[in-house]
Amino acid sequence: xxxxxxxxxxxxxxxxxxxxxxxxxxxxxxxxxxxxxxxxxxxxxxxxxxxxxxxxxxxxxxxxxxxxxxxxxxxxxxxxxxxxxxxxxxxxxxxxxxxxxxxxxxxxxxxxxxxxxxxxxxxxxxxxxxxxxxxxxxxxxxxxxxxxxxxxxxxxxxxxxxxxxxxxxxxxxxxxxxxxxxxxxxxxxxxxxxxxxxxxxxxxxxxxxxxxxxxxxxxxxxxxxxxxxxxxxxxxxxxxxxxxxxxxxxxxxxxxxxxxxxxxxxxxxxxxxxxxxxxxxxxxxxxxxxxxxxxxxxxxxxxxxxxxxxxxxxxxxxxxxxxxxxxxxxxxxxxxxxxxxxxxxxx
Numbered sequence: 160x161x162x163x164x165x166x167x168x169x170x171x172x173x174x175x176x177x178x179x180x181x182x183x184x185x186x187x188x189x190x191x192x193x194x195x196x197x198x199x200x201x202x203x204x205x206x207x208x209x210x211x212x213x214x215x216x217x218x219x220x221x222x223x224x225x226x227x228x229x230x231x232x233x234x235x236x237x238x239x240x241x242x243x244x245x246x247x248x249x250x251x252x253x254x255x256x257x258x259x260x261x262x263x264x265x266x267x268x269x270x271x272x273x274x275x276x277x278x279x280x281x282x283x284x285x286x287x288x289x290x291x292x293x294x295x296x297x298x299x300x301x302x303x304x305x306x307x308x309x310x311x312x313x314x315x316x317x318x319x320x321x322x323x324x325x326x327x328x329x330x331x332x333x334x335x336x337x338x339x340x341x342x343x344x345x346x347x348x349x350x351x352x353x354x355x356x357x358x359x360x361x362x363x364x365x366x367x368x369x370x371x372x373x374x375x376x377x378x379x380x381x382x383x384x385x386x387x388x389x390x391x392x393x394x395x396x397x398x399x400x401x402x403x404x405x406x407x408x409x410x411x412x413x414x415x416x417x418x419x420x421x422x423x424x425x426x427x428x429x430x431x432x433x434x435x436x437x438x439x440x441x442x443x444x445x446x447x448x449x450x451x452x453x454x455x456x457x458x459x460x461x462x463x464x465x466x467x468x469x470x471x472x473x474x475x476x477x478x479x480x481x482x483x484x485x486x487x488x489x490x491x492x493x494x495x496x497x498x499x500x501x502x503x504x505x506x
Contacts, residue, residue, distance in 0.1 A: 263291030325378030355397035
């Protein structure tokens with residue numbers, strides 16, 4: 160409904176220039192309105208009534224192996240193909256850039272350069288802009304060609320009876336992505352282990368492997384679970400957005416809120432930036448415990464990110480915010496060690 164109805168999501172695009180009122184983003188040129196050589200632009204992800212419905216083809220094959228009662232393993236292979244996949248016009252390597260439109264409001268009176276200077280500031284006078292003042296950039300949803308993804312899900316479970324000491328349950332869920340392909344205008348982008356596609360889930364990235372392992376001990380009214388969460392590293396390049404090299408992905412980025420950005424004029428990646436070419440793997444440990452006081456009352460608590468693991472640096476994502484350069488897949492690392500205590504009472 161949001162993609163094909165009447166809707167829109169506004170967001171800050173960062174600073175940009177007006178291609179008419181400040182051609183090329185070059186200030187202090189005769190006829191240029193300097194105020195629009197770098198201004199905070201607003202983007203609107205807009206609906207599109209001409210969208211075709213997405214169609215999907217799905218296949219799953221799997222088996223469960225239980226050699227004895229206390230242990231089982233299941234393996235599933237999945238394949239998903241989406242046709243007429245709906246993406247943002249800003250994605251897929253700029254193939255749909257013709258769909259993007261700068262929407263203007265009324266003309267405005269602004270200082271304009273009366274002469275061209277190479278140093279200092281030009282002589283300016285108030286004039287009415289020949290075109291409307293930029294209001295927002297309209298970035299509609301469009302239909303891409305297709306998306307294909309496949310991989311394996313593995314599930315291992317085991318349990319042991321410890322007699323008077325209670326019982327143990329162990330579980331491992333592991334996923335590996337074999338294929339993640341986006342096809343747009345007959346061009347195929349292989350995105351497994353990359354940062355693409357940026358239009359999906361807040362630009363979180365596409366790690367090849369993820370796993371969750373847990374061990375639960377139950378003894379009467381007491382239960383305790385320790386779980387380990389893992390995701391593999393992935394490159395910050397995103398071929399579907401035109402970032403085919405680490406240098407392209409990092410240009411204009413800053414390694415911290417107070418560091419300097421890598422200039423777009425740099426042609427060779429400085430060695431000091433090599434560590435930012437990949438979002439490193441991340442592992443966090445969580446603990447959960449509960450006590451069933453009676454049939455009505457349960458007391459429970461948890462510690463997320465038990466060892467206060469720090470999230471990996473991610474200079475490509477927009478999901479973390481301009482001054483929060485961490486992987487948005489790793490919220491536990493960004494929040495840090497977190498204690499939660501609660502109680503549940505049933506009437």
